[in-house]
Amino acid sequence: MPKFDSNNFDSVTPFYDALAGLVFGGNIRRSQVALLPKIKTIDSALVIGGGTGWFLLELLAQTDVRKVLYVELSKDMLTKSQRLVERRAPQWLDRVEFRLGSEESITPEDGPFDVIATNFFLACFGDDNCTQMITRLHPHMGPTGRWLFVDFQVPDRGWARLCALVLFKVMFTFFNVFSGLEARMPPNYDRGFQQVGLKPQTERRFYARMIHVKLLTNGSRLSAG
Numbered sequence: 001m002p003k004f005d006s007n008n009f010d011s012v013t014p015f016y017d018a019l020a021g022l023v024f025g026g027n028i029r030r031s032q033v034a035l036l037p038k039i040k041t042i043d044s045a046l047v048i049g050g051g052t053g054w055f056l057l058e059l060l061a062q063t064d065v066r067k068v069l070y071v072e073l074s075k076d077m078l079t080k081s082q083r084l085v086e087r088r089a090p091q092w093l094d095r096v097e098f099r100l101g102s103e104e105s106i107t108p109e110d111g112p113f114d115v116i117a118t119n120f121f122l123a124c125f126g127d128d129n130c131t132q133m134i135t136r137l138h139p140h141m142g143p144t145g146r147w148l149f150v151d152f153q154v155p156d157r158g159w160a161r162l163c164a165l166v167l168f169k170v171m172f173t174f175f176n177v178f179s180g181l182e183a184r185m186p187p188n189y190d191r192g193f194q195q196v197g198l199k200p201q202t203e204r205r206f207y208a209r210m211i212h213v214k215l216l217t218n219g220s221r222l223s224a225g
Helices: 009-024 026-033 053-064 077-089 088-097 127-140 160-180 189-195
Strands: 044-048 067-072 096-100 113-119 141-152 198-208 211-218
Touching: 026 053, 026 160, 026 198, 026 211, 044 127, 053 067, 053 077, 053 113, 067 077, 077 088, 077 096, 088 096, 113 127, 127 141, 127 189, 141 189, 189 198
Parallel strands: 044 067, 044 113, 067 096, 113 141
Antiparallel strands: 141 211, 198 211
């Protein structure tokens, strides 16, 4: 079964956000908050592989979420996230549980969750492990819950596809070396979502279609934005 173990970002924590901004401009941040207005009334959320914490602040600020389980393998990333909330919005600390660990640290008693957020997390895995990760996380989503998916994707055709293949080759190789990243290219996410019966309700694309954003539910129709 897949684990976080080979995808630890401790070594890149100090410059992770700066590097993302250098390569993708503001598209990383814009993509992650694009669909938050559609989940404003949620009560609970699971954020897995949450990074440095800025998305967590936006989730707390833009929604009514009362309970967030924030799971991160990287101790440095988790510490940075917690300190960010302590510094910027200490009044929200009681809405968040910061948990160091992998998907295996999540128990049935923690959920079910109204939203599962995987922002640039599933791209860490190869095709098979990506599918397995989705099938392991899906049971933690409530029957009427939604999955907020934000990740890298290679466009189907055109110049954007060629640019993506070059960019992702360089980028993934960098993280292969410095963070033990498992994946070599963005995996086939759709296979995993189809296996658990999730369908996109809303979809958006950023950065020449290299960043894909979806809000998935059980059997909803797609509306593109």
